[in-house]
Amino acid sequence: MYNSQIAEIFEEIADMLELDKEKDRKFEILAYRKAAVTIGTLQEDVGDIYRKRGLAGLQELPGIGKSTSEHIKEYIETGRLKKYDELKKKYPIDFARLTNIQGLGAKRILKLYKMLGVKNIDDLKRAIKAHEIRDLEGFGEKSESEIGKSIAMLESSGGRMLLGIALPEAERIRDAIRNSGLVERVEIGGSTRRMKETVGDLDILVISSKSDAVMDFVSRLSEVERTLAKGPTKTTVRLKIGLNCDIRVLEKSSFGAAIQYFTGNKDHNVKLRQIAIGKGLKLNEYGLFDKKGTNTVTGSEEEIYRKLGLDWIEPEMREDRGEIELAQQHKLPRLVQLGDVRGDLHVHSRYTDGANSIEEIADEAAKLGREYIGMTDHSKSEYVTGGMTDKEFEKYFAAVDKINDKFDNRITLLKSSEMDILKDGSLDLQNKTLDSMDYRLAAVHTSLKMDEDEMTKRIIKAFDTGYINIFAHPTERIINQRPPIKMNLDKIFEAAKDNGVALEIDSFPNRLDLSDENILLARKYGVKFAIDTDAHRTEHLKLMRYGVSTAKRGWLTKDQVINTRSLKELRTFFKR
């Protein structure tokens, strides 16, 4: 896999070109950065693309042209890149790591190198300890300590935080500001609004005529550790949970433009600006301006999209993955909504590793308005969770039946299991047990390090039994902790389609598995999906919104998600 290496090299080339004093290479630098993003976020290995379709294949990628495609070719064939090596000879500095530090760009890094010989983070830490940085021109005591803090943070958190932690925090801050009586309106923006699986910082937008008072109020919130920057329109605070939060106070007339701008993502916004330019307009965070400099929008975000000739795009889609073009053609998909969800097909009870009784779960699920839930406790091979034998499943299902009778029409409980797909691709329970279930959910839990070929065969063999209705958390990844298992996604998705297996979108914030990107890939195969909570406690039943947002980020419509169906329709799907 060359992608991350090449992306890093392009980024470093861009950093080093910034240091060229001879000429302004602004746009060349921009081009390298864009190419780095393209390669860095590519799902397919760039080496494969080159081998299969050559330079022409590379040049079809956005931001990759004649020169950068030649660079990629050179690196793949020789393992080196002359242009990079030459620049690196001039600047033997680890820009890739050093630019991750807040407040350090290429130019200040160069100064640190020339004056103090700093080449990498370790050198930098030494320089801070010796208090050598504060005396440099353009630096000071403040810079020295901020750089030190940034290194510490980088080393402790590793960067981005789970949406499942960041969103509730953002909502607490939003609600506190809303209840302060100081503001007319307050909304969450940024990647949190786009419901991206991890977020780098929080953006909160406010309409208020009392800017100073709002900024003071925010600085004193109990969630805030310290204030990093404070101005009349923008304040940045460090939150105790280890995230930065920007608060922006805006004029009422620019709120629509601002919420659009600060929701992003960046590529989406750049494209909108280009469309604006094409219409003789200028879009920025304050409005959509005509040639005379008059703001033509004063209201909502919808108005901006409309004036640009686009349908309004849900925030989850705003990643510049083709949504703008669809909006121009008025062909955006109608995305599945949280309110469309009628049931939850992956729930655990105290029978294995859940914390609540079946009755407690059924009660809470009914309160949430679910029409049905699937009880999916573990099978015997998952022994760390107390996985059940065939015999124990008989008792389990008898208990489910009993609660079902008790709840009458309030909610329907379905009999199922989160069953292990064993190492050889066979299933963990006897056919007789499987036949007694309403449907079967299956997952891989062991031997996660198998090679791609073996894992793919293992899973497809399980699908081919014809018993599996839902493939749970397909890639087994844990965000920031465990990489996805190796398997051929194309083959798996095709086999899922052929066998009528729905792919799960596990709503647990550290899973979100399938991910948005994998959903986008899978939907092309015509597969169906199930958005489940994988709840292990009653409060987990509320995590459904994360799964639904992930589905929206994967462009799914209601009819592609099986648990938006009535129970009757769902049973038909399970029968195939």
Place this chain on the structure above:
DNA sequence: GCCGTTTTCGGCCCGACTGTTTTCAGTCG
């Protein structure tokens, strides 16, 4: 360096804040 229903040449998003200055460069998003 990339790109093209304005263009194979001439554009490419642009404003806010900080620290260290004493009018602004660097960084960030």
